[in-house]
Amino acid sequence: MATIAENIQEQHERIAAACAQAGRAVQSVTLLVVSKTQPPAAIAEAFAAGEHRFGENYVQEGLDKIAALSAINTPRGQLEWHLIGPLQSNKTRPVAENFDWVHSVDRLKTAQRLAEQRPAELPPLNICLQVNISGEASKSGLLPGEVAALALAVSALPRLCLRGLMAIPEPAADFESQRRPHRALASLLAELNQSLGLTMDTLSMGMSADLEAAIAEGATLVRIGTAIFGARNYT
Numbered sequence: 001m002a003t004i005a006e007n008i009q010e011q012h013e014r015i016a017a018a019c020a021q022a023g024r025a026v027q028s029v030t031l032l033v034v035s036k037t038q039p040p041a042a043i044a045e046a047f048a049a050g051e052h053r054f055g056e057n058y059v060q061e062g063l064d065k066i067a068a069l070s071a072i073n074t075p076r077g078q079l080e081w082h083l084i085g086p087l088q089s090n091k092t093r094p095v096a097e098n099f100d101w102v103h104s105v106d107r108l109k110t111a112q113r114l115a116e117q118r119p120a121e122l123p124p125l126n127i128c129l130q131v132n133i134s135g136e137a138s139k140s141g142l143l144p145g146e147v148a149a150l151a152l153a154v155s156a157l158p159r160l161c162l163r164g165l166m167a168i169p170e171p172a173a174d175f176e177s178q179r180r181p182h183r184a185l186a187s188l189l190a191e192l193n194q195s196l197g198l199t200m201d202t203l204s205m206g207m208s209a210d211l212e213a214a215i216a217e218g219a220t221l222v223r224i225g226t227a228i229f230g231a232r233n234y235t
């Protein structure tokens with residue numbers, strides 16, 4: 001079985017190949033290592049292999065790992081923690097106090113609480129709005145037509161930095177079908193920047209199965225779990 005370090009190397013090669021194919025600079029795409037369900041030791045292994053950005057889905061699980069790994073602080077910097085799973089508005093305080101990014105904001109109430117609760121001594125909390133780009137009935141996220149109003153409201157809140165949009169498109173097998181929702185998210189971001197005068201710079205899209213399609217359509221941050229750590233064990 002390949003090691004975590006070997007898998008990470010392979011993901012960087014995939015990213016580089018997709019960037020070359022798209023005529024993009026490899027530095028224009030950030031790898032977020034999705035560490036949900038993985039123990040702190042696996043995260044430490046990814047850190048040793050050069051990664052320092054980690055994505056967690058569940059608030060309490062993320063907080064436990066942030067605490068467990070708080071001693072990691074080398075010349076390469078501190079770990080950067082991204083919440084990528086759903087956030088209820090009654091759980092915002094520890095998120096505002098401990099995470100660096102939240103990718104899953106889809107309600108003004110949640111954003112307002114994060115803004116109120118972000119400690120003044122920390123840099124602004126980076127925010128992406130989650131968009132239900134495939135229009136699936138059961139998915140969290142804003143419908144595309146709802147994003148402008150929330151983007152404007154969030155951009156006006158203190159202690160937050162509105163960075164961009166995030167989506168988890170419906171899985172699709174072929175490359176063209178994978179590209180479609182990513183293209184829609186990229187167009188939405190460009191359109192909102194233009195019409196609202198915003199400067200969002202982050203398209204958080206692309207996972208283990210579709211990172212090439214996401215990069216072809218302009219992803220700036222890909223969120224990769226399975227291809228690095230193997231299949232997740234939820235027990």
Ligand SMILES: *Cc1c(COP(=O)(O)O)cnc(C)c1O
Nearest residue numbers: 034084207208223224225226227
């Ligand atoms: C689990 C998860 C990922 C990673 O998915 P993989 O298919 O394991 O790469 C990315 N984004 C979100 C929001 C997730 O929940």
